Structure formats: C-alpha cells, structure tokens
Amino acid sequence: MQRASGEASVEMIAKAGRTHLADLWQSGSAKAMLPRIHGPDPEVVFLNTAGGLTGGDTLRYALDLGPGARAVATTQTAERAYTAGGPGGGRASMQVRLTLGPGAHADWLPQETILYNGAALSRRTRADLAPGASVLMAEMLVLGRAAMGEAVAELALSDRREVWRGAVPVLVDPFALTGASLSLPGTGPRPALLAGARAVAMLALVANGAEDAAGPLRSALAGLEDAEAAVSGWDGRCLVRMRAADGLPMKRAVARALHILRGGASLPRVWQI
Amino acid sequence: MAEAALAPDSALMTLVQWLSPAFPVGGYAYSHGLEWAISAGLVADAAGLQGWLADVIAHGSGRSDAVLLALALAPGADHAALAAYAGALAPAKERLTETLEQGRAFTLATNALLCADHPPAPLPVAVGRAAAGLGLPVERVLALYLHSFASSLVQGAVRFVPLGQTEGQQVLAALHPVISRIANWAATAGLDDLGSAGFGSDMAAMAHEGMEVRIFRT
Numbered sequence: 505m506q507r508a509s510g511e512a513s514v515e516m517i518a519k520a521g522r523t524h525l526a527d528l529w530q531s532g533s534a535k536a537m538l539p540r541i542h543g544p545d546p547e548v549v550f551l552n553t554a555g556g557l558t559g560g561d562t563l564r565y566a567l568d569l570g571p572g573a574r575a576v577a578t579t580q581t582a583e584r585a586y587t588a589g590g591p592g593g594g595r596a597s598m599q600v601r602l603t604l605g606p607g608a609h610a611d612w613l614p615q616e617t618i619l620y621n622g623a624a625l626s627r628r629t630r631a632d633l634a635p636g637a638s639v640l641m642a643e644m645l646v647l648g649r650a651a652m653g654e655a656v657a658e659l660a661l662s663d664r665r666e667v668w669r670g671a672v673p674v675l676v677d678p679f680a681l682t683g684a685s686l687s688l689p690g691t692g693p694r695p696a697l698l699a700g701a702r703a704v705a706m707l708a709l710v711a712n713g714a715e716d717a718a719g720p721l722r723s724a725l726a727g728l729e730d731a732e733a734a735v736s737g738w739d740g741r742c743l744v745r746m747r748a749a750d751g752l753p754m755k756r757a758v759a760r761a762l763h764i765l766r767g768g769a770s771l772p773r774v775w776q777i
Numbered sequence: 778m779a780e781a782a783l784a785p786d787s788a789l790m791t792l793v794q795w796l797s798p799a800f801p802v803g804g805y806a807y808s809h810g811l812e813w814a815i816s817a818g819l820v821a822d823a824a825g826l827q828g829w830l831a832d833v834i835a836h837g838s839g840r841s842d843a844v845l846l847a848l849a850l851a852p853g854a855d856h857a858a859l860a861a862y863a864g865a866l867a868p869a870k871e872r873l874t875e876t877l878e879q880g881r882a883f884t885l886a887t888n889a890l891l892c893a894d895h896p897p898a899p900l901p902v903a904v905g906r907a908a909a910g911l912g913l914p915v916e917r918v919l920a921l922y923l924h925s926f927a928s929s930l931v932q933g934a935v936r937f938v939p940l941g942q943t944e945g946q947q948v949l950a951a952l953h954p955v956i957s958r959i960a961n962w963a964a965t966a967g968l969d970d971l972g973s974a975g976f977g978s979d980m981a982a983m984a985h986e987g988m989e990v991r992i993f994r995t
Contacts, residue, residue, distance in 0.1 A: 662972050673865035680972025685836040695819040696832040696978040722987055734983035738870035745980050
C-alpha cells in the first residue's frame with residue numbers, strides 16, 4: 505500500500521516592523537500557504553493534501569521565525585487519523601517544529617485532530633525558543649464523530665508537546681491515549697482520565713509574564729455549560745486543559761480562551777467554528 | 778558508593794525507611810489534586826478512590842514518575858538533565874511545587890544520612906539518585922515508590938472522603954497489582970515512553986490552585 509509523506513517548511517523574517525516570507529519549501533502531500541490577511545501578523549496555513557493520516561504516513565511541518573518576527577500558523581482543515589490499516593499497518597508519524605529567533609512569537613493554532621477507531625498516531629510538536637521568544641500552542645483532539653455515532657475503543661495515540669529554551673526544557677506535555685485509558689462500557693467514567701469526554705484541548709502560552717493570564721482565563725472560562733476547563737499559571741507559563749462532550753463546544757471554549765490569550769485578536773480565518 | 782556493599786535486607790530497610798511516612802519529606806501535605814476531586818464529588822467512596830488512584834498510577838503521573846525514577850536509577854544517569862526534564866513535565870503549578878518541595882526535603886535528609894552533597898531535584902529523580910547505590914532491583918524500587926505515593930494519598934482520602942481506616946487499607950491492597958504492573962513496565966522504559974492520559978487528575982491539580990479553602994498544599 506502506498507504511504508503518504510509530506511514536508512512543508514516556512515521561513516519568515518521581520519523587516520521594518522513587519523514579518524515577511526523568506527523561504528517556503530514543500531514536498532509530497534504537505535503544502536503551506538500564506539493567504540492575504542488584514543491583521544498585523546501573517547497567517548501561515550499548512551495543509552495535508554493526502555486528506556488524513558494512516559499507518560506509515562509521515563507528515564512534517566516547520567515554521568522558522570527570524571529575530572522579532574511574528575506569525576500565526578494553523579491548518580487548512582481538521583486533521584484526520586484513520587485506522588492504521590490492519591497488522592503491520594504501523595503508526596502515522598507527524599512532526600511539527602517551530603524555531604523562534606530572539607524576540608520572535610508564534611501562535612501555533614492547528615484545527616482539531618479527529619481520531620478514528622483504530623488510529624495509531626505519533627505526533628511531536630516542538631518549539632525551540634531563543635531568548636525573548638514566546639509561543640502559544642493550542643491542540644484539540646476529538647475521538648470519532650459523535651454526530652455519525654462513531655465510538656472509539658481502540659487507539660494508539662502519543663501526542664507530545666515540548667518547548668525548549670536552548671538546552672533547557674521549559675514544558676513537556678506527553679499526552680497519550682490507548683484503548684486501556686479510554687472510558688468504555690464497563691470501565692465507569694474514569695474522572696482522573698477523560699471522564700468519557702470525546703473532545704479535549706490543551707493550550708500553552710510560554711512567554712515572560714504568561715502566568716498573569718491565568719486569572720483572566722479562569723474568569724472567562726468559569727461557568728462554561730458544555731465544556732470543562734482548568735487553568736494553571738506559573739513562572740512564564742500558562743496552561744489550559746479542557747474536556748467536552750464533542751468537538752464543537754470544545755472549539756468554542758478554546759476560542760474564548762484564545763481571545764484572552766491573544767489580546768482579542770481574531771481567530772485564523774480558515775478556522776471552522 | 779558505600780551502600781553498594783550493603784546486605785540485601787539492609788538495602789531494602791534503607792529504602793523502606795526513605796519512603797516511609799515518617800521520613801521528613803512532608804508527603805502528608807500534598808493531595809496531588811485529590812482534595813479538589815473529593816470536594817467536587819468526583820471521588821466519593823472507596824471504589825471511586827481506588828479507580829482514581831489506579832488510573833493515576835497506570836496512565837497518569839504515577840506512570841511518569843516511575844519512568845523518571847527508573848532513569849535516575851540507571852548507571853551513569855545524567856541527574857541534572859533528568860531533573861530539568863522532570864520539572865518541565867509538571868502539568869500544573871502545584872504539581873511542580875509538590876515534586877520540587879518533596880524532592881528538596883528528600884535530598885536534604887538523604888544527603889545527611891549518606892554524607893552526600895546532591896543538589897535538590899524533583900522527587901523521583903532525587904529518590905533514584907539516592908537509591909542507585911543500594912543495588913536493589915529497579916522494579917522493586919519502583920514498586921515501593923509507587924506504593925508510598927498511593928499510601929500517602931489514601932491516608933489523605935481516609936480523612937476527607939471520609940473512609941474507614943480498614944476501607945483505606947483495602948483500597949491500598951487492591952492497588953498492589955497495578956503498582957507491580959507499572960513498576961515492571963517502567964523498569965525498562967525511556968523518555969520516549971513517557972505518556973499520560975491523566976487529564977482529569979491534571980485538571981484537578983490545576984483547579985486546586987483556585988480553591989479558596991483548602992487543607993492540602995496541592
């Protein structure tokens with residue numbers, strides 16, 4: 505069976521206070537586009553033209569920002585991790601690399617990843633920050649599609665986010681999910697894990713003073729009716745975790761949190777919400 | 778190190794002493810988010826406590842700590858790098874406090890007993906670094922560490938769910954199989970094997986940060 509592979513890499517630099525494209529490289533099923541936008545910071549939109557990930561596929565996205573550059577990066581659509589494809593199907597592998605020069609800032613705001621029953625995905629998202637650089641990451645995962653009545657019982661997901669400053673790890677978030685850690689008929693709700701939620705989101709801001717966002721976020725996310733959120737902030741980090749019954753209420757809650765974390769900036773235009 | 782020559786029982790007694798509630802690490806002050814989970818009604822009885830702890834050990838922070846401890850026990854381990862990685866793994870402010878404060882207290886106490894001069898490190902790294910010289914099987918150190926972790930949380934829960942002392946001990950006994958399983962698995966695991974589904978447990982630790990009235994520090 506043909507395995508898809510793709511790699512897209514975008515390099516941007518700041519000139520006279522604005523960020524410009526310096527280089528764009530793409531191969532295989534990965535593409536990167538820079539739609540014309542009206543905000544102050546450019547938007548980079550990555551796309552997997554294979555239409556999803558299955559066993560053995562590899563996908564790499566990279567964004568490199570020069571000193572003082574600022575950009576928002578997202579994905580054209582929700583990513584889909586399909587059934588790995590039987591014995592020997594292997595895992596799909598996805599790598600996202602953000603390399604941020606001194607004083608640069610990136611918002612990594614991909615649309616949600618939908619995990620189908622039997623999906624096997626290993627994803628690594630790593631941001632390397634030079635002094636004074638900062639990053640905002642938001643990752644959303646949805647188990648199957650509730651509207652289609654899909655239930656996910658088998659899964660092998662390893663989804664790790666890492667933020668480094670030079671040789672020092674700042675934040676490591678190794679989310680993992682297998683059939684053994686899902687809430688299934690007979691296992692009870694498992695409140696220490698997903699508690700039966702079909703959608704989860706993890707947001708992380710790593711920036712000087714990021715902890716100051718925790719208070720406003722707690723207020724903004726208090727009393728959500730169809731999603732549950734928790735916030736923690738300390739020492740240049742602010743983290744948000746959310747659980748919801750399905751993708752849409754989670755995405756709305758994420759949008760609310762991003763509004764606070766991004767000073768009211770509008771969401772990437774490709775976001776479907 | 779001198780401990781390498783200790784007789785097996787002596788090494789085991791040393792480790793049991795370090796991991797006992799009487800060792801001045803202050804584990805009783807930390808609930809690992811369980812205080813919030815109890816106040817929110819997520820853990821309301823012995824079965825709920827057992828399920829919560831089994832999931833934390835098998836799929837959450839217990840599993841991650843076991844991996845860090847195994848790596849810290851390995852010959853030639855880079856404890857400074859592991860300490861930095863363990864700190865970055867903290868999923869919430871209070872989790873960092875919990876592992877750093879207990880790790881600092883553990884290091885001070887074992888430094889004094891071993892005439893060592895180790896810098897403070899997160900708890901699993903500090904325990905691994907000190908226990909490396911005992912020559913005990915890795916699985917055994919991991920199992921006793923996870924048992925001590927579970928025992929401390931059960932003690933806290935007994936007071937605040939509340940549960941009877943016997944019920945608490947039944948919960949702890951019922952956790953032995955999952956503790957053994959994770960200890961055996963983590964003994965040969967590496968950093969790439971780290972992975973947590975302990976989303977609700979992490980959210981509980983985050984939510985505890987915003988609690989106005991609390992008994993535990995975490």
